Amino acid sequence: MTIAATDQLFVVLLGGTLEPTPRFRAMVHGARFIAADGGIRHAAALGVTPEIWVGDFDSSSAEELQAWAHVPREPYPVAKNATDGEIAVGAALERGATRLILAGALGGERSDHALMHLLHAAALREAGVDVMLTSGMEEAWPLATGRTAVDLPAESLFSVLGLTALAGLSIENVRYPLHGFDLAFGSSRTVSNVALGRVTITLDSGRAILLARPHDFSGA
Secondary structure (H helix, E strand, O other): OOOOOOOOEEEEEOOOOOOOOHHHHHHHOOOEEEEEHHHHHHHHHHOOOOOEEEEOOOOOOHHHHHHOOOOOEEEOOOOOOOOHHHHHHHHHHHOOOOEEEEEOOOOOOOHHHHHHHHHHHHHHHHOOOEEEEEOOOOEEEEEOOEEEEEOOOOOOEEEEEEOOOEEEEEEEEEOOOEEEEEEOOOOOOOOOEEEEEEEEEEEOEOOEEEEEEOOOOOOO
16 A cells, blocks of 8 residues: 555554554555554564654653654653643644554453543544554444444454444445445444445444454454
């Protein structure tokens, strides 16, 4: 994938789980990288050097601080009003990001951070920012009102999770399609579907997340 001059893809390296699968590597090819505190540990595995490293550095080891001493740092106090991840996203947007991949946003030891990344991404999508989250093995795509298309491998598992009640939900090119469906808040109706390739979601109102397992074909 070649990144056009007007298309600025930024990858924010976060502290959760990250498996650098071939699919993930293809997604981030040509991107610019920013590390948030302990997310720097993923840089070596990816063979990249972030252009800036932000955070309070309470999750970074002395060895990492030494190994990546050449990366410009933007330090913040431990007592602050935003997570290191939110600060890193802000740094990407300040540098002209038009698309964001939050890598290491899912999994890890801090469920509160993982959930916050999902909510933050939903807010970004609502504000018009193209954003997805990934652990390499799982991907999350915030869904805005209107039409969203997500390229998934045929026969792979995915779910649509409503963050609110959903109105006029349509899910196409899947094993279990829906058309103009109203999903009650808290309903599990849209958990565990199977993609047949590129999945199209249409939503009249509400907030939701498409959570995909692109390497999981157990539902086939």
